[in-house]
Amino acid sequence: METVTKTSPIKTVNPFNNKLVKSFEVMSDEQIESKIALADKAFQAWKKTPKTERAQLLHRVAHLMRVRKPQLETLATLEMGKLLKESRAEVELCVAIFDYYAENGEKFLADHPLQTPQGSAFLSYEPIGVLLSIQPWNFPFYQITRSAAPHLMAGNTMLLKHASNVPQCAQIMEDIFIEAGFPAGVYQNLFIPGSKIDVLVADKRIKAVTLTGSEPAGSSIAAAAGKYIKKSALELGGSDAFIVLDDADVEQAAEAAVRGRIWNAGQVCVSPKRVIVEEGIADVFLAKVKAKFAALKVGDPMEEQTDLAPLSSEKAVEDVIKQVQKAVEQGATVITGGHRIERPGAFMEPTILSDIQPGTAAYQEEIFGPVFMFYKVKNEQAAIDLANDSDFGLGGSVFSSNNERAVNVARQIETGMVYNNHVTGIAPELPFGGTKHSGYGREQSPAAIYEFVNAKLIRVTTADSAY
Known part of the structure; x- marks a missing residue:
């Protein structure tokens, strides 16, 4: 979590040139209390709002995001540095997710009948209350969307604590929810430091917490939620394996590996990080990857022809450089790259490390x-x-x-998701989430809408057959 103090402003710093763009004041304890109280009050009415009305409002959010796409994509690139074309694709994905839950949410939340030998029984899916959503900066709109769309459709209300380096993205999303017609308090943004989160989790009015972030942040949230017997859902880090078998199309695999790894300047939990290639094709694959890295155009992320964007901040690039240096100290070999690029902004060379041994940090x-x-x-x-x-x-x-061979291998990989002949992807209808230290719970797909509802059993029997 961020180490911003109570009095430190929350800042937008453009990672392309490291210039300060805008600052926001941290909310006071009184403002935070007011927002929690409003969210709790709003829930009492929102949970009774017909699902058709909730769906209409989600469609309205999707419409407004379409209309404001140029503004939204520019803000995302300005605040965290990703390519403008990647920001555009992110906004389009968000639109699809909002529309997906608007179109399918009522069906997903319909009573689910259960087989029983006497009388009848069904599950009623009911919202649980105010949710705290803690989200990172790497997909500033998508991270909001994939937690907000299903859980608001389910009838919960939400407080968002976004990453401190994307405040304008956080604010404009709250503005869009308000403009779409959501009742006051159903969705609110919090400008607060990470040090305030444990206090929020402890508040009785907040019923659950969802976090996308680092392993340490997830551990802290899980502990706090467990202490107060609240449900949590965590999507944490990843070190995804990208396996290339000896019968693969090497050109296709190399292109996917490179595009997948430079996606968002490498700041994606599910980008290919550990590239594992059978030895018969490894040298050919590596040569293709090196050539593709060398051909990448580094530059202004606002320009359509740019391939490689800056990292999100000076600290981000410094941290990655330190990890590479430590890997080399522990015996790894730098095949290509390994340094920051000598130009203004938080740029780093595309890098390939090999000879990485078990027990080392990398x-x-x-x-x-x-x-x-x-x-x-x-x-x-x-x-x-x-x-x-x-x-x-x-x-x-x-x-x-x-495909049969690939599926057989996929079944043996211990992860939440495996893609064949494609980097791990994102689609509204497909579940997203992991296992082991990558967290628990699922986002997107029908599964997401059930994460924070009470699946209440209702058993119906006649008086003379009760048991």
């Missing part, structure tokens, strides 16, 4: 930047064993021209 840690850990393995089983030798279990990829 073998287990997530590197949140454009860095591959490259492994050459003898065979398919060695690839599976290496993929599973990780504390993380978020996503993964298997490249093979034989």
